[in-house]
Amino acid sequence: MVAASAVLLAGALFLAGCSGTSAEEEMYNALEKAVSAESSFEDQQEPLVELEKKENELYEEIISLGMKEYEKIVSLSEEALSVVEEREKRAEDEKESIMDSKEEFKAVEDISKNLDDQALKSKASDLQKLMQQRYDAYDALSAAYNEAIALDKELYQLFQKKDLKLEELEAKITEINSSYEKVAALNKEFNDFTEKYNKAKMDFYKKAGIEVEQSDAKGKTS
Known part of the structure; x- marks a missing residue:
């Protein structure tokens, strides 16, 4: 998403404090499966940031032009719309x-x-409880991001109006x-809930006698 999104950190098991298929080890397996399921989430972070950067560059170029360069504004707006649509697709992949x-x-x-x-x-x-709070926070974040994307689309459609008034543009911005x-x-x-969860998970492993090496994975994107 915009800015940075913290990711779940993986715990690589190198020594279990108990043998067999104990409840503690089953917990470890279940918790790490949840981490693995979010691998696509991590994969979307850098491309999303790059797309947001590209879109911002297009936006800055558009607003630097006067209406005498209307055809170029339309062309850039259409390019920006395609970037927004790609952001939307990657955000959907992230949500899945x-x-x-x-x-x-x-x-x-x-x-x-x-x-x-x-x-x-x-x-x-x-x-x-922490993970549920994290999921709830993500649901709210995803909904807000989708609303922002819809507004971005409206902005680039506005730029293609020949009779666009400054007041209308300023209101949309x-x-x-x-x-x-x-x-x-x-x-x-x-991010805060993710970090709290990562810490709580490692505390759980320590209490359970399950020794792990915590992988930074991609940590936090920026």
Whole structure:
């Protein structure tokens, strides 16, 4: 999404504190499957940032032109619209990845009921709450981003009007700026929950006696 989106960090198992297929190890497997399901989410981050950068360059070029260069404005606007559509597609791919992660994470609730240690069970419960908050934050972020994309499309369609008035353009730009301020705030909330979850997951592994090496994966994009 806009700005940066934190990703789930993988925990590479190199030594289990218990043997067999214990509930703790089943939890590890379920939690890491949720991470793997979000691999496509990570893959979308850099391309989205590049597309946003390209679109911004086109926007700056458009507003630097006068109406005497109307044909060029139309051409650039159409190019910008295609970039917006590509952003929209990648955002949808990103969302599907999060939905896959949600499906994988459902197994955690059932597995956590088999944990004998009450302190560990409590940590597992905290993990589930954090992840649900993270998913909820993403849903709000995704909806806000889609609204912003719709406004971007309206802007580039406006640029193609020969009788476009300055007041109309300024009103649309103000609306877009407000929309992206909302996206940025929701993105920060999503990042915060992701970081809290990553930390809580490693605390759970430590309490469960499962030693892992935490992979940075792609960490946080910018």
